[in-house]
Amino acid sequence: MTEQNKTCEKCNRNFVIEADDIPFYEKMDLPLPTMCPECRFKYLLAFWVFGRFRIAKSALSGKTIITVLPESVPFPIYDRTEFVSDAWDPFTYGKDYDVSRSFIEQLVDLQSKVPHPHQVGVKNLNCDWADDVWESKNAYLTRSIVNNEFVTYGYRLVNCKNCIDVTYSFDLDRCYDCLNCFKSYNLKYSFNSRDCMDSYFLYDCRNCQNCFMSWNLRNQKYCILNQPYSKEEYEKKIEEHNLKSRTVVEELKKEFWQHIRQNAVHRQNYNIQEVNSTGNFLNYSKNCCGCYFLEESENGRYLFRGGWCKDSIDMVGCMSLENCGMGVMDQLGGYNNTCNLYTTSCRYSNYLDNCEECENCFGCIGLRKKKYCILNKQYTESEYKEITEKIKSDMKKREEWGKFFPLSSAYAGYNVSLAQMQFPMTKEEIVKFGAKWEETIEPHYENIISGDDLPNTINEVSDEIVKQRILCPETKLSYNITKDELSFYREHNIPLPNRHFDWRTLNRFKPFSLMVIPQKGNCHYCKKEIEHYYSPDLGFEKIACLECYQREVA
Ligand SMILES: [Zn+2]
Ligand SMILES: [Zn+2]
Helix, strand or coil, X not given: CCCEEXXXXXXXXXXXXXXXXXXXXXXXXXXXXXXXXXXXXXXXXXXXXXXXXXXXXXXXXXXXXXXXXXXXXXXXXXXXXXXXXXCCCHHHHCCCCCCCCCHHHHHHHHHCCCCEECCCCCCCXXXXXXXXXXXXXXXXXXXXXXXXXXXXXXXXXXXXXXXXXXXXXXXXXXXXXXXXXXXXXXXXXXXXXXXXXXXXXXXXXXXXXXXXXXECCECCEEEXXXXXXXXXXXXXXXXXXXXXXXXXXXXXXXXXXXXXXXXXXXXXXXXXXXXXXXXXXXXXXXXXXXXXEXXXXXXXEEEEEEEEEEEEEEEEEEEEEECCEEEEEEEEEEECCECCEXXXXXXXXXXXXXXECCEEEECCECCECCEEEECCEECCHHHHXXXXXXXXXXXXXXXXCCCCCCHHHCCCCHHHEHHHHHCCCCHHHHHHHCCCCCCCCCCCXXXXXXXXXXXXXXXXXXXXXXXXXEECCCCCCEECCCHHHHHHHHHHCCCCCCCCHHHHHHHHHHHHHCCCCCEEEECCCCCCEEXXXXXXXXXXXXXXXXXXXXXXXX
């Protein structure tokens, strides 16, 4: 088989279906893609809800719930514990397959009627104000976390505690405003650092303590701008910066990014122990192509965020699965599935939404532990085979087989999905792409103040601030400061944030949205041609091949 050149139906750019892609599509009986890899990611990520936290009522019991699903969803939202209980029966929504209509239309009809759970995740304590949260305690306005304790405004964290405003990080304690940091303690305003302590504004540092505004350092203490000082000199110098002031911190952040752009050395990718693979942020993966944020996987193609995957293609949010294609949040034991959305431990199934532990199911919503079901109706094994074959052949005739759920059926708008975080688009571009746009409902509070009117330093803040509603000038969303948060800021000398927490997360995340498209370039040092992932918009000057990076930095 040879590669094929195609034009993307979304962006009109030419793209290549690699010769090695084709056996995957054939094995899964999927048609060859009509969109380029980037548009495929955009499409699938649009189904992964980031959302906005809001208070609602469970449509089953009336119990108060906190959900990131918007009010505009067509289906009833049930409290998660009620959703997985026997208090309702998903078969009551069952429908016969109607040969005269498009199957996808019938699927979307069913999807719009069957209840969905208000939250993703289990085994949590005091995590009502969180989503996609697993085995955690006391998480507040936080998403996508595993095994965390006392985290606020977090996003995609593993084993973190006592942190505020941290994103994409593992094993942090008492950290603030960090991105892509690991195994660190009391780290602030830092990016891409590991095994560091008591430091500020670090970029790509390892095993450093008491460092300030530094990059590419290894095993250092008391450095400022990469220069070592005595302990006393260091402390005196740090004192000179009034870090309690927002204006000072913002100036320092600008200076920090100036150094990252001009002086820091950037390795051509962030991959660790990858073998024969392309993509960025790959750890311990083998024979993977065009994959991003992926752990310990093998033979994966165009997988975005996940781990422990084998022989799968075109998936986002993929965790522990094998032989799967074209799916969103298919996880924990998925096997031989295509076109599934938010499913857990399902096998040999297609077109499921919010199903768990199902096998041989086709076009079902909200089922648990079922076999041989179609459109939420139970069949015998032989009936199932006969009807699904008929559906598949009808779908092929209509050219809808292997197409994912339509974008109009995503639970929320593109602008409040992972797609917007990773591949941001304007409202106009989103609509042109065929996705939905979620409007902002401006809050109406008495006595609301603007984030721009908050005191500049933490010293000037009174206890009364916790009673105050604050309007974010960027997003027009309102937020407040909690008591615990205020004590954290006071203890750590941090000025009050003057923007909405979701805006802060998105803004912190921004560099990552500029590191997921392959770029051709030359190593800054040896001039060798390299493939790297830093968009020109980042303005990084010293991008190095792995060998030169090792020599210059490590
Ligand atoms: Zn495209
Ligand atoms: Zn080089």
